[in-house]
Amino acid sequence: MTGTTKNQPQSSGRSRSIPIVGIVFAVVAVLAVVAVVFAGNTEVGSEYGEPQVSGQLTPAPPNTIADTEATGETAPTAIGQDFDGGEVRIENDGKAKAIVFLAHWCPHCQNEVPAVQEWLDSGGGVDGVDMYSVATAMNPTGDNFPSSEWLDREGWTVPVIVDDADDSVYRAYGSGGFPFWVFVNSDGTVAVRTQGSTPIADLQQIMQALQ
Amino acid sequence: MDFHSMRLFFALLALAANAGTIGIVVIGFAGRTGPSGHALRERVFGAFRGLELWLGFSVAAVATLGSLYLSEIVHLIPCTYCWYQRIAMYPLVVILGIAALRRDHTVRIYATALAVIGAAIAFYHRIVQVFPEINSSACSSSVPCTAAYFTLFGFVTIPYMALSGFLLILALLYVDRSNSDA
Numbered sequence: 321m322t323g324t325t326k327n328q329p330q331s332s333g334r335s336r337s338i339p340i341v342g343i344v345f346a347v348v349a350v351l352a353v354v355a356v357v358f359a360g361n362t363e364v365g366s367e368y369g370e371p372q373v374s375g376q377l378t379p380a381p382p383n384t385i386a387d388t389e390a391t392g393e394t395a396p397t398a399i400g401q402d403f404d405g406g407e408v409r410i411e412n413d414g415k416a417k418a419i420v421f422l423a424h425w426c427p428h429c430q431n432e433v434p435a436v437q438e439w440l441d442s443g444g445g446v447d448g449v450d451m452y453s454v455a456t457a458m459n460p461t462g463d464n465f466p467s468s469e470w471l472d473r474e475g476w477t478v479p480v481i482v483d484d485a486d487d488s489v490y491r492a493y494g495s496g497g498f499p500f501w502v503f504v505n506s507d508g509t510v511a512v513r514t515q516g517s518t519p520i521a522d523l524q525q526i527m528q529a530l531q
Numbered sequence: 532m533d534f535h536s537m538r539l540f541f542a543l544l545a546l547a548a549n550a551g552t553i554g555i556v557v558i559g560f561a562g563r564t565g566p567s568g569h570a571l572r573e574r575v576f577g578a579f580r581g582l583e584l585w586l587g588f589s590v591a592a593v594a595t596l597g598s599l600y601l602s603e604i605v606h607l608i609p610c611t612y613c614w615y616q617r618i619a620m621y622p623l624v625v626i627l628g629i630a631a632l633r634r635d636h637t638v639r640i641y642a643t644a645l646a647v648i649g650a651a652i653a654f655y656h657r658i659v660q661v662f663p664e665i666n667s668s669a670c671s672s673s674v675p676c677t678a679a680y681f682t683l684f685g686f687v688t689i690p691y692m693a694l695s696g697f698l699l700i701l702a703l704l705y706v707d708r709s710n711s712d713a
């Protein structure tokens with residue numbers, strides 16, 4: 321620092337040719353104008369459903385890949401609609417079920433959906449086990465919104481219930497980490513729940529073990 | 532400005548910060564290539580003389596206000612890594628601000644340490660957003676670090692903005708050192 325004082329007057333004399341402060345303010349001002357002009361309102365609006373839910377499972381313990389906290393409890397009933405308004409019922413109909421809760425902004429869900437769809441497209445799925453999905457935790461300002469477009473784009477063929485703004489269906493099933501799978505025996509009781517990316521092989525194994 | 536304008540503004544600021552950082556690095560290298568490169572560096576870096584710490588302070592202040600806007604006004608809850616980045620960024624406002632007032636260039640060593648730590652965390656956070664499986668296998672239902680609140684231009688997320696800020700601060704500290712050595 322002290323060694324620099326000798327050169328300083330000379331350099332700062334030349335420096336006036338580049339008005340750094342002016343440039344910085346000008347750039348920031350231009351960017352602010354550009355932001356206001358070009359932001360547009362890309363708000364797509366919400367697309368919440370109005371599912372009717374009854375029942376409540378023990379909350380899923382956080383950071384647990386597979387939990388049996390709710391094993392043996394009766395799975396909640398959820399009657400709602402898909403994105404096209406078609407009715408979807410998750411209820412005790414005497415069949416085993418695999419229900420997956422999906423959040424559009426979650427990268428693990430974004431990976432899981434095409435993996436599951438590919439499995440189903442190539443003749444996957446387990447006989448006697450119905451698959452359902454719930455589009456939940458929707459956030460209109462979040463990534464990959466809206467869920468409807470995302471699942472359309474992935475060619476998702478599993479029936480979807482659209483959750484409401486309070487995530488009622490998701491919460492009734494215990495609010496596990498996404499993607500959150502709940503496996504239900506044919507008598508309507510929960511077998512096991514898994515949180516996070518679940519490989520197809522595991523999925524198949526769990527579904528085959530359902531009674 | 533509504534949220535959409537604000538986040539676009541922040542994203543553009545991040546890109547401008549990238550441009551500034553790259554410019555500084557390129558000119559810094561040019562300064563080693565020969566007499567004309569050296570003259571260019573002297574001329575450009577010389578224009579920053581006396582401003583380096585103030586500019587660093589400004590970057591830290593804008594990043595801090597931006598992060599507070601996102602959490603306190605738009606109510607995006609900071610995840611764990613976001614907090615670690617805040618821990619590195621917020622003190623920079625104070626130490627660079629005081630150092631700029633006092634013309635205390637010894638601040639470089641403290642500010643560089645904080646900015647390097649912050650940049651490393653921000654970089655890791657951004658990587659985790661792209662490759663979530665390296666961090667965890669599930670998105671927590673509360674505030675997952677793996678999920679970006681928003682992505683602009685296909686790659687600018689909040690930790691990317693933080694990383695841009697830290698790198699520009701480091702670049703300005705480099706200019707400060709270069710000018711002090713001159």
